[in-house]
Amino acid sequence: MLSILIPTYNYSVIELVQNLHQQCIACSITFEIICLDDKSAPVFQIETQKVKELTNCYYYTNELNLGRTKTRQLLAEMATFDWVLFLDADVLPEDERFIKRYIAELNNKQTIVFGGYKYKENQPKSYQILRYTYGKDREEKPASFRNKKPYQFVFSGNMLIQKKIFLELNYAENEKFYGMDIYFAYQLYVKKIPIHHIDNAIYHLGLEPNEVFFEKSLQSVVSRKHHLENKKAIEKLNPLLSYYFLIKKFRLLFIARFIFKISEQLLKKNILSKKPNLFLFDLYRLGYICSIK
Numbered sequence: 001m002l003s004i005l006i007p008t009y010n011y012s013v014i015e016l017v018q019n020l021h022q023q024c025i026a027c028s029i030t031f032e033i034i035c036l037d038d039k040s041a042p043v044f045q046i047e048t049q050k051v052k053e054l055t056n057c058y059y060y061t062n063e064l065n066l067g068r069t070k071t072r073q074l075l076a077e078m079a080t081f082d083w084v085l086f087l088d089a090d091v092l093p094e095d096e097r098f099i100k101r102y103i104a105e106l107n108n109k110q111t112i113v114f115g116g117y118k119y120k121e122n123q124p125k126s127y128q129i130l131r132y133t134y135g136k137d138r139e140e141k142p143a144s145f146r147n148k149k150p151y152q153f154v155f156s157g158n159m160l161i162q163k164k165i166f167l168e169l170n171y172a173e174n175e176k177f178y179g180m181d182i183y184f185a186y187q188l189y190v191k192k193i194p195i196h197h198i199d200n201a202i203y204h205l206g207l208e209p210n211e212v213f214f215e216k217s218l219q220s221v222v223s224r225k226h227h228l229e230n231k232k233a234i235e236k237l238n239p240l241l242s243y244y245f246l247i248k249k250f251r252l253l254f255i256a257r258f259i260f261k262i263s264e265q266l267l268k269k270n271i272l273s274k275k276p277n278l279f280l281f282d283l284y285r286l287g288y289i290c291s292i293k
Contacts, residue, residue, distance in 0.1 A: 001029050001030040001031060001081055001083065001103075001106070002024070002029060002030070002031045002032075002081055002083050002084075002085060002099075002102075002103070002106070003031070003032050003034065003079035003080055003081045003083070003084045003085070003163070004020055004024075004031065004032070004033045004034070004084075004085045004087065005034050005036075005072070005075040005076065005078075005079060005084050005085065005086050005087070006033070006034070006035045006036070006075075006086075006087050006088070006089055007035075007036055007038060007068050007071040007072055007075060007086075007088070007089065008035055008036070008037050008038065008040065008044075008047075008089035009037065009038040009039075009040050009065075009068070009089070010040045010041055010044055011040075011044070011089040011090050011206055012044065012047060013035055013047055013051065013089045014047055014050045014051065015092065016087070016089065016091065016092055017033055017035065017051050017054065017057055018054070019092060019093060020033055020087075020093070020098075020099065021033060021054045021055075021056075021057060022096075023093070023096060023098060023099040023100070024056075024099055026096075026099075027099055027100055027103060029099075029103060030081075031056055031081075032056045032057070032058065032079070032080055032081070033051075033054075033056065033057045033058070034057075034058045034059075034060070034075055034078055034079065035047070035051055035057075035058065035059045035060070035089075036060050036061070036062065036071050036074060036075050036078070037059065037060065037061040037062065038062050038065050038066055038067070038068070038071050039061060039062050039063070039064060039065045039066075040061075045061070047059060048061070060078075062074070068180075069170070069171055069180045072086060072156070072166075072170065073167075073170055076163055076166050076167050076170070077167070079163050081163070082162055082163055082164070083106055083160065083161075083162060083163070084160075084161060084162075084163050084166060085102060085159070085160050086156055086157070086158075086159045086160075086161070086166075087157060087158060087202065088157035088158075088202075088204070088206075089206070090204065090205050090206025091157060091158070091202035091203060091204055091205060091206075092202060092203050092205060093201075093202055093203075094118060094200075094201045094202065094203060098115075098200060098202075101115070101198060101200040102115070102160050102200060105160060105196070105198070106160075108196070109162065110193075110194055111194045111195070111196045112159065112160065112161045112162075112165065112188065112193060112194070112195050112196070113159070113160040113161075113195075113196050113197075113198060114146070114153065114154065114155060114158060114159055114160075114195065114196075114197050114198070115158040115159075115160075115197075115198055115199075115200030115201055115202065116139075116140075116141065116142070116143060116146065116153075116155070116158065116197065116198075116199065116200065116201045116202075117135060117139045117140055117155055117157070117158065117201060117202060117203075117204050118140050118201040118202070118203050118204070119132060119135045119136050119139075119140055119203065119204055120203060120205075124207050126274045127209050127210055128207040128208070128209060128210065129210065129274060129275075129276060130210040130213050130214060130271065130272065130276045130281075131207040131208050131210070131213040132207055133276055133278065134213070134278060134281070135204055135207075137278055138278070139153075139155065139204075140201075141153065142199060143197040143198050143199045146197035147196070147197045150195040150196075150197060151185045151186075151188060151189045151195060151236075151237050152185070152237055152238070153197060154181050154182075154184060154185035154188065154195070155181060156180075156181050156184060157202070157204070158200075158201070158202045165193065169184060169187040169188065169191065169193075170184065171183055171184070179216075179219065179220025179221075179223045179224065180223070182220075182223075182224060182228065182237065182238055183223070183227055183228065185237055186228060186231055186234055186237055189233070189236075189237055190231075190232075190233075210271075210272050210276075211272065214268075214271060214272060217281075217285065218285070218288060221240070221285050221288050221289050221292070222292060224238065224240065224241055224289070225244075225289055225292050228241065229241070240282070240285055240286060240289065241289075243286055244286065244289050244290065247286075247290060253290050256286070256287060256290040256291075257287070257290055257291045259287065260284075260287025260288065260290060260291055261291075263283075263287070264284070264287065267280050267281075267283060267284040267287075268284065271284060
């Protein structure tokens with residue numbers, strides 16, 4: 001009935017798998033849980049045996065580091081059942097009804113379902129505050145809010161989808177880059193595939209250090225410009241590209257680049273501080289996309 005697919009890299013998945021396994025057993029459903037390790041450090045290989053001890057649970061390892069997008073592709077190809085639930089490795093369901101809520105959505109074969117993200121109320125240490133602040137402000141939204149602009153809240157780390165739809169729309173090239181959720185959202189948008197957001201959150205626990213999240217965000221900006229800039233109506237899905245197109249339309253790219261050049265270090269200093277300002281983070285990314293050749 002349900003294949004639960006978890007790409008993992010340098011993160012312990014045993015608590016997540018045990019939680020999901022208990023919920024599936026309690027719901028009396030036919031299921032499988034497949035973890036695919038993207039060649040983590042040897043210390044994480046201990047997970048293999050712990051996961052395999054649970055019924056209907058499997059743990060495999062890539063021979064090479066392929067990146068999360070390609071790993072998800074391989075997981076979908078491994079899946080036995082028509083419905084697949086993708087979860088990131090560094091998450092935990094908010095409560096014990098997580099699987100039950102998704103089971104209730106399986107009858108609608110025309111819809112992709114997103115459960116949403118949440119973050120613990122206790123703030124992390126200062127070196128993780130940027131990812132936490134961004135997640136709290138931009139990602140932690142109730143379903144009523146997300147359903148108003150459904151294609152702007154496509155988070156593949158908590159997604160229920162039919163296997164055939166995922167395989168049709170996923171980015172299939174052997175290229176590793178960050179920020180593919182926007183590409184996938186665009187595919188759903190142009191194909192007019194319905195999206196339904198529900199309140200069925202996972203807690204995002206694996207917060208990257210500020211510098212790591214900052215660099216990944218810039219990689220995502222590069223991906224948007226290189227892969228999405230020429231896509232029709234993409235500005236309806238992504239505010240950053242929308243503002244970029246406005247600057248480009250009024251031929252202000254030179255001015256935007258100049259302002260970014262003289263303000264870059266000040267903006268970055270705030271972004272990586274103990275109290276990051278997300279508006280300044282947005283300005284930095286806008287200046288950055290205007291400066292990419």
